[in-house]
Amino acid sequence: MGTTQLESVPEPKYWHLKTVLSEALDSEFAVGEILPNERDLAARFGVARATLRQALEQLELEGRLQRRRGVGTTVAPPRMGVSVGSEQHAWPGGPHDAWHAVDCRLEVPPAALAETLVTATDEAVHIVRRSRVSRGQPVASELLYIPSASVPDLSGIDAPSGAARARAVLRELQRLELERQENAVELGSAGADAAKELDRLPGAPVLVVTTRHIARGRTAALSVATYRADTCRLTFGDSGGVEIHHGPERQAS
Amino acid sequence: MGTTQLESVPEPKYWHLKTVLSEALDSEFAVGEILPNERDLAARFGVARATLRQALEQLELEGRLQRRRGVGTTVAPPRMGVSVGSEQHAWPGGPHDAWHAVDCRLEVPPAALAETLVTATDEAVHIVRRSRVSRGQPVASELLYIPSASVPDLSGIDAPSGAARARAVLRELQRLELERQENAVELGSAGADAAKELDRLPGAPVLVVTTRHIARGRTAALSVATYRADTCRLTFGDSGGVEIHHGPERQAS
DNA sequence: GAGTGGTCTAGACCACGGA
DNA sequence: CCGTGGTCTAGACCACTCC
Numbered sequence: 062m063g064t065t066q067l068e069s070v071p072e073p074k075y076w077h078l079k080t081v082l083s084e085a086l087d088s089e090f091a092v093g094e095i096l097p098n099e100r101d102l103a104a105r106f107g108v109a110r111a112t113l114r115q116a117l118e119q120l121e122l123e124g125r126l127q128r129r130r131g132v133g134t135t136v137a138p139p140r141m142g143v144s145v146g147s148e149q150h151a152w153p154g155g156p157h158d159a160w161h162a163v164d165c166r167l168e169v170p171p172a173a174l175a176e177t178l179v180t181a182t183d184e185a186v187h188i189v190r191r192s193r194v195s196r197g198q199p200v201a202s203e204l205l206y207i208p209s210a211s212v213p214d215l216s217g218i219d220a221p222s223g224a225a226r227a228r229a230v231l232r233e234l235q236r237l238e239l240e241r242q243e244n245a246v247e248l249g250s251a252g253a254d255a256a257k258e259l260d261r262l263p264g265a266p267v268l269v270v271t272t273r274h275i276a277r278g279r280t281a282a283l284s285v286a287t288y289r290a291d292t293c294r295l296t297f298g299d300s301g302g303v304e305i306h307h308g309p310e311r312q313a314s
Numbered sequence: 315m316g317t318t319q320l321e322s323v324p325e326p327k328y329w330h331l332k333t334v335l336s337e338a339l340d341s342e343f344a345v346g347e348i349l350p351n352e353r354d355l356a357a358r359f360g361v362a363r364a365t366l367r368q369a370l371e372q373l374e375l376e377g378r379l380q381r382r383r384g385v386g387t388t389v390a391p392p393r394m395g396v397s398v399g400s401e402q403h404a405w406p407g408g409p410h411d412a413w414h415a416v417d418c419r420l421e422v423p424p425a426a427l428a429e430t431l432v433t434a435t436d437e438a439v440h441i442v443r444r445s446r447v448s449r450g451q452p453v454a455s456e457l458l459y460i461p462s463a464s465v466p467d468l469s470g471i472d473a474p475s476g477a478a479r480a481r482a483v484l485r486e487l488q489r490l491e492l493e494r495q496e497n498a499v500e501l502g503s504a505g506a507d508a509a510k511e512l513d514r515l516p517g518a519p520v521l522v523v524t525t526r527h528i529a530r531g532r533t534a535a536l537s538v539a540t541y542r543a544d545t546c547r548l549t550f551g552d553s554g555g556v557e558i559h560h561g562p563e564r565q566a567s
Numbered sequence: 568g569a570g571t572g573g574t575c576t577a578g579a580c581c582a583c584g585g586a
Numbered sequence: 587c588c589g590t591g592g593t594c595t596a597g598a599c600c601a602c603t604c605c
Contacts, residue, residue, distance in 0.1 A: 071600095072506075073574060076516060098590060109576045113388055114591090119503055119517055131584035131593045144549055146399070246499050247393060247547040248519060250372055253325075262592080263329060265500060266519070287502060294500040297399055297550050324581095327594060351571060362595045368571090382601035383572045515573080 074108055075115035081106075082116060086125055086136060096126075096134040108261060121289040122266060126290050130262075143193075143200055143288065145244065145270055146297035152239055152274065153191070153284065154206055154231030158190040160203065162227035170206050177273065180210055180282055187212065189227045193286075200293050202258040203286035211237060211281040237276040243269045246295065255287045327361055331369035334359075334567075336525055337391055339378055349364045349379075349387040351474065375519060377544050383515075396453055396541065397522055399550035405527065406444070406458055406486060406489050406537065413444040415480035423459050430526065431461055431536055438467065442480045445511060446539075453546050455511040455541035464534040494536040499548065509538045519543040 096102065103113040116135065120126045127137040144159070166188050175182040186208045193201040207213075212233035247270040256263040267287040276283040288295060297302065348356065349445040356366040370387065373379045397412070399458045405412065419441045428435040439461045460467075465486035502522040509516040520540040527535040541548060 072516075075574080079517075100590095109578090111577090115574085117591095122519065123503055124501070128591065129584085131589080133590060141574065142498065147495075229467060232498040244399075244550040245395065245547050246521065246550070248377070248501065248521065250376055254578060263325075263458060266333075267376065268499065268501065290501040294498050297497040297499070328593080355569095364596090365594060368593085370572095381572065382603085383601065386571060423596090480580080 065299065067233040067251070075112050075119070078106060078108065078113065078116035079101045079119050082120060083125065087121070090136045091216045092136050092138045094136050096136070098133060114232045121291060127246060127291070137291070140294040141195055141200070141294055142296045143293045145295045147158055148275045152231070152235050152237070153189075154228065154234065159195070160193045162224050162231065163192055164220065164223050165227035165230055174283060174285075178206055180279055183216055184208070185232050188307070189230055191227070199259050199289075201286050201288040203284055204282070205231075206283045206285075207234060210224075211276070217231070234282060244297065247271075247291070249287065253286060259287070259289050261289065261291075268293065268295060270295065318484070323342055324515045328365050328368035328372070331361065331366065332361060332372050335369060335373060339373070343389045344441070345389050347389050348400050349368040351386060356381065374544060380544070390544070393454070393547040395549045396448055396546045398548045401554055405490070405492055405544060406442075406484055406535070411447070412444050415477050415484065416445055417476050418442045418480035418483055419475065420425065427459060427536060427538075431434070431459055431480040431533055440483050442483055444480070448546075451545070452512050452542075454460065454539050455508045456537055458484075459536040459538075460487060460534070487535060490534055492534075493530070495528065496526045497550065500524075500561045501543070512540070514542065514544075521548060523548065 067107070095268055097105070099113055099117070100255070101109055103110040106113060117126060117128065121128055121137075124137055124140045126134055128134045151158075167185050168188050169185050170178060172182055175184075178186065186206050189205040189207065191203045192199060192207065193203070204259065207230060212230055215230070215233060239246045247269050249267050251259060251261055251263060251265045251267045253263045255267065256265055259265070259267070268290050270284075270288065272286070273280055273283040274284070343349070344386050350358070350365055352366055352370070352414065353484055355362040359366060368380060370381065374390075377390055379387055379391045381387045396452055401474045404411075419439050422436055422438050423431060425435055428437070431439065438445040439459050442460065443454060444456045444458065446456070465483055467565060468483070468486060473526065478515050502520050503521045504516060504518045505511060508520065509518055512518070512520070521535075521543045523539045525537040525539070526533050527537070
């Protein structure tokens with residue numbers, strides 16, 4: 062009879078909160094604007110701070126907010142499109158490359174990668190570290206694993222390490238004819254090292270792009286790049302990609 | 315002097331916990347095995363349940379664990395590679411398509427998409443809903459936005475709605491010559507609708523793949539597909555992709 | 568009904584950034 | 587120094603699955 066169970070599945074408070082905040086973000090806040098602090102917001106909505114934080118966490122995951130300890134919570138700009146696959150059939154370090162080399166070491170790679178690299182599990186490879194900056198902020202950090210076999214002629218390279226050597230190794234790589242590359246994307250969380258480089262806390266969500274560069278039928282190089290998931294939209298294929306907006310976007314004055 | 319500040323930056327408990335658990339997962343547990351419940355684990359490690367949960371959350375985000383209410387926490391199998399870009403230059407619904415059509419509606423798309431679709435903001439388009447299953451479990455849910463202009467000859471289609479109509483619309487789409495497609499990947503969280511279809515709770519992390527299908531220089535169709543981020547590794551380009559393992563993988567008996 | 572993970576509370580202290 | 591977000595605690599109750 063009459064007792065129709067409206068809200069028989071009551072949605073969690075944090076979920077409702079997220080919705081309310083999301084709408085407020087669209088209509089009442091400008092990009093870059095600072096939100097009230099968490100204690101105030103929690104009080105205003107009549108919930109515990111932990112609950113409020115659960116909602117903020119989701120919004121940050123979706124790239125709507127940016128939180129920084131000691132500073133506050135700000136409205137994030139729309140994610141930037143970062144091209145990943147358009148350098149199709151191009152070696153790392155080639156012209157128009159968005160990366161810049163940091164350093165280069167000669168080390169034994171993690172056992173998990175040896176299989177893909179088709180090297181012995183105890184064979185050292187060149188590991189080039191690179192970083193990528195877009196619109197003034199770091200967006201990705203990469204480790205490039207290059208078996209010695211891919212860059213046979215490294216004599217005459219004076220720099221024993223550092224950025225200069227990294228560039229030299231990449232230059233050597235260009236001499237191989239690139240057949241194709243295979244990309245994979247998955248969700249991960251930033252390790253302590255990558256976190257520092259991306260200016261995030263450890264554990265921050267990242268998109269891990271694994272690229273296998275294939276030349277002469279063999280894996281000539283393996284790249285593992287971690288992109289900030291909060292600020293980046295990865296674009297594959299041809300051009301800059303699709304523009305999606307959540308709602309009205311204004312700029313903080 | 316002498317008081318060298320070891321652990322001047324003490325790592326958070328949950329972070330340390332995550333590391334310990336991660337190693338235990340590699341060495342002491344088999345895929346599919348059920349972990350002790352959260353209260354026991356928390357007690358065993360001498361932390362509050364909330365802290366233990368923070369560690370489990372991270373491991374689930376990384377695809378190492380799977381948690382189900384009323385059941386328990388199990389060790390997840392390695393992520394499955396799901397091909398996304400290899401159907402390059404193929405329309406949705408073509409042969410070897412991993413999707414299966416669910417239904418089709420004629421509706422006005424969200425304003426955020428109208429711009430990309432190059433339609434008037436109040437113009438209705440065909441919205442085909444599809445789902446994708448891999449290894450027996452749902453991995454993705456998709457909404458395909460197809461302007462009427464892309465499928466001009468829909469007369470003679472008897473089915474007014476449902477899966478039959480969806481297939482008919484896709485069949486019509488095949489007649490256009492596909493120029494190219496542009497893909498973008500970003501992190502999102504599952505809405506209530508997608509969550510149900512993916513057998514996850516709302517807010518679960520998903521990888522949103524936006525694909526713009528271009529024919530005759532215009533956007534002929536726009537696809538927004540949400541993949542389960544915990545179980546999927548998206549592969550772009552040629553073949554099945556790169557295999558990465560965390561450590562020893564065993565199978566539950 | 569028993570046991571699981573999911574939500575929520577009301578506190579506390581800590582680490583960091585900026586004035 | 588203060589105010590911010592980040593971590594942590596010790597409880598409570600709820601929703602779900604399975605027996």
